[in-house]
Amino acid sequence: MFLINVPVVVAAFISALIVAPKVAGDATKPWDVVSSFQALVALSAFVIAIKESAHAGQSWAVPAISLLVAILAGALFVRRQLRLPFPLLDFSIFRNAAFTSGVLAAAFSLFAIGGVQLATTQRFQLVAGFTPLEAGMLVSAAALGSLPTVLLGGAFLHRIGLRILIAGGLAAGSLAVLLATWGITHGLGWLIAGLALTGAGVGATMSVASTAIVGNVPVHRAGMASSVEEVSYEFGSLFAVTILGSLLAYLYTVNVVFPAGTSEAARDSMASALVFANEAGADGVVVRQAAGIAFDHAYTVVMYVAAGVLAVGALITGILLRRYGPGSQSSAYPTQH
Template sequence: MTKTTTSPQDTAGQAGAPERDGRRWAVLAICSVASALLGIDTSVLNYAVPSLTAQLAPSATQLLWIVDVYGFVLGGLLIVMGNVGDRIGRRKLLLIGVTGFGAASALTAYAGSPEMLIAARALLGLFGATIMPSTLSLVRSVFTDPKERTAAVGISGGVAAASFALGPVVGGLLLDHFWWGSVFLVNVPVMALVLALGKVVLPESRNPRPGRLDWTSVPLSVLGMFGVIYAIKTAARDGVAEPSVWIAGGLGVALLTAFLRRQTRLAEPLLDLRLFRNPAFSGAISANVVTMFASTVLSLGFSLYFQEVRGWSPLTAGLAVLPGPLAAAAVAPAASALIPLIGRARTVAAGLVLMGLSTAGLGLATEHSAYWQLLPVVIVNGAGLMLTFAVTADTILASAPATRTGAAAATSETAMELGGALGIAILGSVLNAYYRSGLTLPSGLTAGQAGAARESVSGGVATGTRLSGGLGHQVVEAARNAFTDSLHATTLIGGGLMLAGAVAALITLRKVPAVLQDPEPAAA
């Protein structure tokens, strides 16, 4: 067991008790459940949109805010909340977040108007931002042995990966029998259980000498991140010509530039830029961004492929992709065993290679591909994802001083949020561009029908379904063929980016040792 220093650096000395009596595995279970609910909540809303739209009748603008406000608030507050946890205690912040998330879930489930639903979703983003960095920080604080820490972080990441694919499955099962609010109400008893067990099991962990919180940096960080994320999401949906993209993006970049400049002059910054001088930290962050950027094409493209091209229900589509995250959860413990054998750089690179090849392989699917032909590639993709994320998450947390684990975890999560948003914006635009350029519609359509069909594959299938006879069938087939061709091209681009990321990981992480000891606080 690796010997660690305690209270001068961090109140992780209090975490020694879980290490001695075995409660650290209970800490891991509680933190994994809390983070899993965040993953489910992120993906489940899309499946509830049709029924909540029918009941609440939101305008087009209100519906966009219902879908997007959670991610806006979550991404904007992660860095701030990671620092708050380092100061007031990560256990305390997690329990506050769990309580608030449960209450906000109930408010969301019983929202009686679009305005109330938007406000409730914003609260979910706020409390989600308190939970996300706290769970990783607490896991890191109680697992002080490097090998156990790597395995624990990998297990936590595997559960989180599986939770994203559980969203469609859970949502589909609930929506088949209950009203749309049930997909949020299910959070309440689970969060109540996490709260009750967390009060008994979780140890406190904080920075004993955090310094004062720079309140000027807080709005610069929050508003800057909000502006950038809003611009990216709006550009992905409405195009870069939309004036709000340039206004929000320009303001966000200006505020973030001022924020970063200010951090270099503070003794206790919200974002410690000196962490990026560590090749282990910066290399792992870069690998995560590349992975999130390129892998979004799968979640976006194959949700449409299974539902619009194959005609499967949302529940069936969710079950079709579930083996990938389940494979990720199964592979998570193996990642820690690979590190001593081939090193961190090669393990991350191997994960990215598996993801790159499987992404390109999934892109070869046709309208009539048998599912058993796709299943092995789905499993390989999930395994590659976890080989990458399990190692990079551990590398990021182990590279930061114990006093700054909340801020380090928040930095990692923020980078992944931005990578995913950029992937949706850029690769999603590429997917749509290939679809529109490859769509050949039959004659006999009105201008409105042709415009709806060219908007997206969903529009094309819906337009063809509304038409009778052979014309409708031709439109549906044209939309499906054009989308399948666009998926081939886009997944090749995504796969190529992951292979390039594998080469970059070999370079940036090549000198990172297999066993990372906790750095002294002076190193930060």
């Protein structure tokens, strides 16, 4: 599953060497190793804190310590950047509304699409009995839906403007997630249509998020801006898996109602309930139905949360980009394109 990426990376690496323009480095602006280490510690500790919080149980020592390390390393990083003549991250770039909107759009988009795909694949494998391949093909509707808007968004940016593509794309994605939720009660067609439209909305947003980010910093800050963009995408996915994945499991646990005599292990997860149901014979049918009802409820709530996050993202970016409507300049530095 992971090795399939290797030939793609090799091809991209070779292509970059051949096609990418050769740009000489600036030796007068040194790379600060200490800042890189501080950022590495802060981000890594924060990731550990988030992931460990999802299954901390009665011991919160690891996530608490990790969070303290992340805060300390982050504070030291910020303090150092404010004092360096050539910082690794210049916080002044966040003063640009278009840049900040692009960063937020990347995070909101990946949070929603990652959460929707995670919850949907689990729901249809555990409740509907889909194979992993079938569940993967189902959620691929979102990727297929994003293809046309990703290609056309950038092409028509100069006519449509950042505000409509970013805020409008997030808003359309929010409504589409709600439509996809109907698939549980109104048929699979609604789910597929909703996923495709979600991809279309989010695709329009992501098609110009990079332009909003890289196009609104000076040329010498382009690498810095790209790094910020990458981190925002990664954290959007991380929060989706951790927060929405944990919410899905929690809601299942607190809402499931089993008949007397059912193993407590079946309450821990839908997968455990299916194991118990398969071993219980005829009585397992009731357990399976109860688990399915609880998981469907949890899935619906998670989809509503994903839709709500997209709606909040649309509101925030819409306000930030109020001066970036149709015909407006999308980049503060157009000469670098």
